[in-house]
Amino acid sequence: xxxxxxxxxxxxxxxxxxxxxxxxxxxxxxxxxxxxxxxxxxxxxxxxxxxxxxxxxxxxxxxxxxxxxxxxxxxxxxxxxxxxxxxxxxxxxxxxxxxxxxxxxxxxxxxxxxxxxxxxxxxxxxxxxxxxxxxxxx
Amino acid sequence: xxxxxxxxxxxxxxxxxxxxxxxxxxxxxxxxxxxxxxxxxxxxxxxxxxxxxxxxxxxxxxxxxxxxxxxxxxxxxxxxxxxxxxxxxxxxxxxxxxxxxxxxxxxxxxxxxxxxxxxxxxxxxxxxxxxxxxxxxxxxxxxxxxxxxxxxxxxxxxxxxxxxxxxxxxxxx
Numbered sequence: 001x002x003x004x005x006x007x008x009x010x011x012x013x014x015x016x017x018x019x020x021x022x023x024x025x026x027x028x029x030x031x032x033x034x035x036x037x038x039x040x041x042x043x044x045x046x047x048x049x050x051x052x053x054x055x056x057x058x059x060x061x062x063x064x065x066x067x068x069x070x071x072x073x074x075x076x077x078x079x080x081x082x083x084x085x086x087x088x089x090x091x092x093x094x095x096x097x098x099x100x101x102x103x104x105x106x107x108x109x110x111x112x113x114x115x116x117x118x119x120x121x122x123x124x125x126x127x128x129x130x131x132x133x134x135x136x137x138x
Numbered sequence: 139x140x141x142x143x144x145x146x147x148x149x150x151x152x153x154x155x156x157x158x159x160x161x162x163x164x165x166x167x168x169x170x171x172x173x174x175x176x177x178x179x180x181x182x183x184x185x186x187x188x189x190x191x192x193x194x195x196x197x198x199x200x201x202x203x204x205x206x207x208x209x210x211x212x213x214x215x216x217x218x219x220x221x222x223x224x225x226x227x228x229x230x231x232x233x234x235x236x237x238x239x240x241x242x243x244x245x246x247x248x249x250x251x252x253x254x255x256x257x258x259x260x261x262x263x264x265x266x267x268x269x270x271x272x273x274x275x276x277x278x279x280x281x282x283x284x285x286x287x288x289x290x291x292x293x294x295x296x297x298x299x300x301x302x303x304x305x306x307x308x309x310x311x
Binding site: 026027029030031032059063064077079080081083085087096098100119121122123124127128130132 | 164165167199200203209226307309
Protein backbone atom coordinates (compact mmCIF):
# COMPACT_ATOMS: atom_id res chain seq x y z
CA UNK A 1 0.00 0.00 0.00
CA UNK A 2 1.26 3.47 -0.89
CA UNK A 3 2.42 5.55 2.11
CA UNK A 4 -0.15 8.33 1.62
CA UNK A 5 -3.00 5.83 1.44
CA UNK A 6 -1.80 4.33 4.72
CA UNK A 7 -1.74 7.80 6.34
CA UNK A 8 -5.30 8.62 5.20
CA UNK A 9 -6.55 5.27 6.46
CA UNK A 10 -4.89 5.82 9.85
CA UNK A 11 -6.39 9.32 10.12
CA UNK A 12 -9.80 7.96 9.14
CA UNK A 13 -9.55 5.25 11.78
CA UNK A 14 -8.43 7.74 14.43
CA UNK A 15 -11.38 9.97 13.54
CA UNK A 16 -13.81 7.07 13.77
CA UNK A 17 -12.45 6.02 17.15
CA UNK A 18 -12.61 9.59 18.50
CA UNK A 19 -16.14 9.96 17.20
CA UNK A 20 -17.05 6.68 18.86
CA UNK A 21 -15.57 7.75 22.19
CA UNK A 22 -17.44 11.08 22.09
CA UNK A 23 -20.74 9.35 21.23
CA UNK A 24 -20.16 6.79 23.99
CA UNK A 25 -19.51 9.54 26.54
CA UNK A 26 -22.66 11.43 25.50
CA UNK A 27 -24.88 8.36 25.62
CA UNK A 28 -23.57 7.14 28.96
CA UNK A 29 -23.36 10.51 30.73
CA UNK A 30 -24.70 9.86 34.21
CA UNK A 31 -27.77 11.57 35.60
CA UNK A 32 -27.32 13.88 38.56
CA UNK A 33 -27.01 12.10 41.87
CA UNK A 34 -27.96 14.23 44.89
CA UNK A 35 -26.37 11.81 47.32
CA UNK A 36 -22.94 13.08 46.21
CA UNK A 37 -23.90 16.78 46.23
CA UNK A 38 -23.71 19.32 49.02
CA UNK A 39 -27.25 20.53 49.69
CA UNK A 40 -28.87 23.70 51.00
CA UNK A 41 -30.54 22.77 54.28
CA UNK A 42 -33.93 24.44 54.79
CA UNK A 43 -37.22 23.83 56.61
CA UNK A 44 -40.41 23.23 54.59
CA UNK A 45 -42.13 26.40 55.85
CA UNK A 46 -39.12 28.60 55.01
CA UNK A 47 -38.91 27.20 51.46
CA UNK A 48 -42.63 27.85 50.94
CA UNK A 49 -42.32 31.45 52.20
CA UNK A 50 -39.30 32.14 49.99
CA UNK A 51 -41.20 31.17 46.83
CA UNK A 52 -44.47 32.77 47.92
CA UNK A 53 -42.87 36.12 48.70
CA UNK A 54 -40.50 36.43 45.73
CA UNK A 55 -40.50 33.68 43.13
CA UNK A 56 -37.69 35.21 41.05
CA UNK A 57 -35.37 35.49 44.04
CA UNK A 58 -36.28 32.01 45.27
CA UNK A 59 -35.63 30.57 41.80
CA UNK A 60 -32.20 32.20 41.72
CA UNK A 61 -31.44 30.66 45.10
CA UNK A 62 -33.06 27.23 44.90
CA UNK A 63 -34.00 26.26 41.33
CA UNK A 64 -32.04 23.24 40.12
CA UNK A 65 -30.12 23.08 43.40
CA UNK A 66 -29.73 20.16 45.78
CA UNK A 67 -32.04 20.87 48.72
CA UNK A 68 -32.10 19.07 52.07
CA UNK A 69 -35.55 19.74 53.46
CA UNK A 70 -36.86 19.01 56.92
CA UNK A 71 -40.61 18.87 57.38
CA UNK A 72 -43.69 17.17 58.81
CA UNK A 73 -45.34 14.59 56.56
CA UNK A 74 -48.94 15.51 55.68
CA UNK A 75 -49.45 12.46 53.51
CA UNK A 76 -47.58 10.10 51.25
CA UNK A 77 -48.50 8.08 48.17
CA UNK A 78 -47.05 6.33 45.14
CA UNK A 79 -46.94 7.99 41.73
CA UNK A 80 -47.84 6.31 38.45
CA UNK A 81 -44.27 5.06 37.98
CA UNK A 82 -44.12 3.41 41.40
CA UNK A 83 -42.09 6.08 43.20
CA UNK A 84 -42.95 7.20 46.72
CA UNK A 85 -44.15 10.82 47.02
CA UNK A 86 -44.28 12.73 50.31
CA UNK A 87 -46.06 16.04 50.94
CA UNK A 88 -44.58 18.30 53.64
CA UNK A 89 -46.75 20.64 55.67
CA UNK A 90 -46.75 24.45 55.51
CA UNK A 91 -48.95 26.90 57.40
CA UNK A 92 -51.19 27.12 54.30
CA UNK A 93 -53.56 24.11 54.29
CA UNK A 94 -53.71 24.12 50.49
CA UNK A 95 -49.98 24.30 49.93
CA UNK A 96 -47.32 21.62 50.44
CA UNK A 97 -43.75 20.83 49.46
CA UNK A 98 -44.20 17.91 47.06
CA UNK A 99 -41.22 15.54 47.20
CA UNK A 100 -40.64 12.47 45.01
CA UNK A 101 -38.19 9.78 46.08
CA UNK A 102 -35.71 8.23 43.65
CA UNK A 103 -35.03 5.36 46.06
CA UNK A 104 -37.53 3.64 48.36
CA UNK A 105 -37.51 5.38 51.78
CA UNK A 106 -39.08 2.43 53.56
CA UNK A 107 -41.81 2.83 56.15
CA UNK A 108 -43.30 6.31 56.53
CA UNK A 109 -45.81 7.76 58.97
CA UNK A 110 -48.08 10.79 58.50
CA UNK A 111 -47.32 13.38 61.18
CA UNK A 112 -43.68 12.40 61.59
CA UNK A 113 -40.79 14.72 60.73
CA UNK A 114 -38.18 13.52 58.25
CA UNK A 115 -35.34 14.91 56.13
CA UNK A 116 -35.42 14.60 52.34
CA UNK A 117 -32.63 15.52 49.92
CA UNK A 118 -33.49 16.16 46.29
CA UNK A 119 -33.38 18.58 43.35
CA UNK A 120 -35.75 21.55 43.38
CA UNK A 121 -37.56 21.87 40.06
CA UNK A 122 -39.56 24.97 41.01
CA UNK A 123 -42.80 26.53 42.21
CA UNK A 124 -46.40 26.01 41.13
CA UNK A 125 -48.45 28.88 42.63
CA UNK A 126 -51.40 27.86 44.84
CA UNK A 127 -50.22 24.28 44.76
CA UNK A 128 -46.69 23.33 45.78
CA UNK A 129 -42.93 23.60 45.51
CA UNK A 130 -41.62 20.51 43.73
CA UNK A 131 -38.48 18.59 44.66
CA UNK A 132 -37.64 15.31 42.92
CA UNK A 133 -34.95 12.64 42.47
CA UNK A 134 -34.70 12.49 46.24
CA UNK A 135 -33.39 10.23 48.97
CA UNK A 136 -34.19 9.90 52.66
CA UNK A 137 -31.67 11.36 55.09
CA UNK A 138 -31.72 9.30 58.29
CA UNK B 139 -95.39 40.25 53.41
CA UNK B 140 -93.07 41.20 50.56
CA UNK B 141 -90.09 40.65 52.87
CA UNK B 142 -91.22 37.14 53.80
CA UNK B 143 -91.79 36.28 50.13
CA UNK B 144 -88.36 37.61 49.19
CA UNK B 145 -86.67 35.62 51.97
CA UNK B 146 -88.56 32.48 51.00
CA UNK B 147 -87.59 32.77 47.32
CA UNK B 148 -84.00 33.58 48.23
CA UNK B 149 -83.59 30.53 50.47
CA UNK B 150 -85.17 28.24 47.86
CA UNK B 151 -82.82 29.60 45.20
CA UNK B 152 -79.87 29.20 47.54
CA UNK B 153 -80.57 25.54 48.28
CA UNK B 154 -81.08 24.83 44.58
CA UNK B 155 -77.53 26.07 43.79
CA UNK B 156 -75.31 23.02 43.78
CA UNK B 157 -71.84 23.31 45.17
CA UNK B 158 -69.26 22.31 42.57
CA UNK B 159 -67.06 19.30 43.20
CA UNK B 160 -63.32 19.80 42.79
CA UNK B 161 -60.83 17.06 42.02
CA UNK B 162 -57.09 17.55 42.34
CA UNK B 163 -53.74 15.84 42.13
CA UNK B 164 -50.11 16.97 42.50
CA UNK B 165 -48.69 13.97 40.68
CA UNK B 166 -50.39 13.66 37.33
CA UNK B 167 -48.17 12.29 34.55
CA UNK B 168 -47.32 14.08 31.33
CA UNK B 169 -45.01 12.50 28.77
CA UNK B 170 -43.95 13.44 25.26
CA UNK B 171 -42.16 11.72 22.39
CA UNK B 172 -40.74 13.22 19.20
CA UNK B 173 -42.70 12.25 16.11
CA UNK B 174 -39.51 11.61 14.12
CA UNK B 175 -37.25 9.99 16.76
CA UNK B 176 -38.41 7.53 19.40
CA UNK B 177 -35.27 8.12 21.49
CA UNK B 178 -36.38 11.68 22.17
CA UNK B 179 -38.88 11.20 24.96
CA UNK B 180 -39.44 12.37 28.53
CA UNK B 181 -41.76 11.91 31.50
CA UNK B 182 -42.92 14.31 34.21
CA UNK B 183 -44.59 12.80 37.30
CA UNK B 184 -45.08 15.98 39.30
CA UNK B 185 -47.89 17.64 37.36
CA UNK B 186 -50.49 19.57 39.38
CA UNK B 187 -54.00 19.30 37.99
CA UNK B 188 -57.45 20.48 38.99
CA UNK B 189 -60.78 19.41 37.57
CA UNK B 190 -64.23 20.67 38.50
CA UNK B 191 -67.44 18.82 37.77
CA UNK B 192 -68.57 22.06 36.08
CA UNK B 193 -65.95 21.36 33.41
CA UNK B 194 -62.96 23.54 34.30
CA UNK B 195 -59.65 21.72 33.96
CA UNK B 196 -56.06 22.87 34.45
CA UNK B 197 -52.56 21.41 34.42
CA UNK B 198 -49.35 23.03 35.70
CA UNK B 199 -45.90 21.52 35.50
CA UNK B 200 -42.25 22.45 35.98
CA UNK B 201 -40.13 21.97 32.84
CA UNK B 202 -37.16 20.82 34.95
CA UNK B 203 -39.33 17.94 36.11
CA UNK B 204 -39.10 16.19 32.72
CA UNK B 205 -36.86 13.12 32.97
CA UNK B 206 -35.09 11.87 29.85
CA UNK B 207 -33.28 8.55 29.53
CA UNK B 208 -30.14 10.37 28.38
CA UNK B 209 -28.77 13.00 30.79
CA UNK B 210 -27.15 14.87 27.90
CA UNK B 211 -30.51 15.16 26.14
CA UNK B 212 -32.14 16.41 29.37
CA UNK B 213 -29.49 19.11 29.70
CA UNK B 214 -29.86 20.27 26.09
CA UNK B 215 -33.64 20.29 26.41
CA UNK B 216 -33.50 22.52 29.51
CA UNK B 217 -30.65 24.82 28.47
CA UNK B 218 -31.05 25.22 24.71
CA UNK B 219 -34.63 24.34 23.70
CA UNK B 220 -37.16 24.85 26.49
CA UNK B 221 -34.93 27.45 28.27
CA UNK B 222 -36.34 26.34 31.60
CA UNK B 223 -34.43 28.93 33.63
CA UNK B 224 -36.34 31.66 31.78
CA UNK B 225 -39.64 29.78 31.53
CA UNK B 226 -39.78 27.32 34.43
CA UNK B 227 -43.48 26.39 34.07
CA UNK B 228 -45.86 25.17 31.40
CA UNK B 229 -49.61 25.55 31.95
CA UNK B 230 -52.81 24.38 30.35
CA UNK B 231 -56.17 25.94 31.26
CA UNK B 232 -59.36 24.84 29.59
CA UNK B 233 -62.97 23.77 29.77
CA UNK B 234 -64.68 20.52 28.85
CA UNK B 235 -67.07 21.75 26.16
CA UNK B 236 -69.32 18.68 26.42
CA UNK B 237 -69.47 18.62 30.24
CA UNK B 238 -73.17 17.71 30.11
CA UNK B 239 -72.19 14.30 28.68
CA UNK B 240 -70.13 13.45 31.75
CA UNK B 241 -71.68 12.01 34.90
CA UNK B 242 -69.17 12.16 37.76
CA UNK B 243 -71.42 10.11 39.99
CA UNK B 244 -71.82 7.16 37.62
CA UNK B 245 -69.05 4.69 36.75
CA UNK B 246 -68.10 4.85 33.11
CA UNK B 247 -65.74 6.09 30.43
CA UNK B 248 -66.74 9.45 28.99
CA UNK B 249 -65.35 11.19 25.91
CA UNK B 250 -64.32 14.73 26.83
CA UNK B 251 -63.65 17.53 24.34
CA UNK B 252 -61.35 19.99 26.09
CA UNK B 253 -60.81 23.47 24.66
CA UNK B 254 -58.14 25.62 26.24
CA UNK B 255 -54.81 27.38 26.06
CA UNK B 256 -51.34 25.87 26.41
CA UNK B 257 -48.65 28.24 27.66
CA UNK B 258 -45.20 26.85 26.95
CA UNK B 259 -41.85 28.67 26.59
CA UNK B 260 -43.72 31.90 27.34
CA UNK B 261 -46.08 31.52 24.34
CA UNK B 262 -49.80 30.80 24.68
CA UNK B 263 -51.64 28.87 21.98
CA UNK B 264 -55.22 27.54 21.82
CA UNK B 265 -55.48 23.75 21.90
CA UNK B 266 -58.35 21.28 21.57
CA UNK B 267 -57.80 17.89 23.15
CA UNK B 268 -60.02 14.87 22.68
CA UNK B 269 -59.66 13.08 25.97
CA UNK B 270 -61.42 10.63 28.25
CA UNK B 271 -62.76 11.04 31.77
CA UNK B 272 -63.11 7.75 33.62
CA UNK B 273 -65.18 7.31 36.77
CA UNK B 274 -64.59 4.07 38.65
CA UNK B 275 -65.60 3.28 42.24
CA UNK B 276 -65.64 6.96 43.16
CA UNK B 277 -62.24 7.71 41.61
CA UNK B 278 -61.98 10.10 38.68
CA UNK B 279 -59.16 10.04 36.14
CA UNK B 280 -58.47 11.91 32.92
CA UNK B 281 -56.37 11.00 29.90
CA UNK B 282 -55.64 12.83 26.67
CA UNK B 283 -53.20 13.03 23.76
CA UNK B 284 -52.31 15.96 21.57
CA UNK B 285 -49.47 17.16 19.33
CA UNK B 286 -47.24 20.14 20.14
CA UNK B 287 -45.47 21.95 17.30
CA UNK B 288 -42.17 23.47 18.47
CA UNK B 289 -42.50 26.57 16.26
CA UNK B 290 -45.91 27.39 17.78
CA UNK B 291 -44.15 28.11 21.06
CA UNK B 292 -41.00 29.67 19.58
CA UNK B 293 -38.92 26.63 20.57
CA UNK B 294 -35.87 26.35 18.28
CA UNK B 295 -35.40 22.59 18.22
CA UNK B 296 -35.35 21.95 14.47
CA UNK B 297 -32.03 20.09 14.83
CA UNK B 298 -33.92 17.47 16.87
CA UNK B 299 -37.62 17.62 16.00
CA UNK B 300 -40.44 19.87 14.72
CA UNK B 301 -43.20 18.18 16.68
CA UNK B 302 -43.83 16.00 19.72
CA UNK B 303 -46.85 13.96 20.76
CA UNK B 304 -47.84 14.70 24.35
CA UNK B 305 -49.82 12.37 26.56
CA UNK B 306 -51.58 13.27 29.82
CA UNK B 307 -52.65 10.88 32.55
CA UNK B 308 -54.20 12.26 35.74
CA UNK B 309 -55.57 10.17 38.63
CA UNK B 310 -57.44 12.50 40.97
CA UNK B 311 -57.56 12.22 44.75
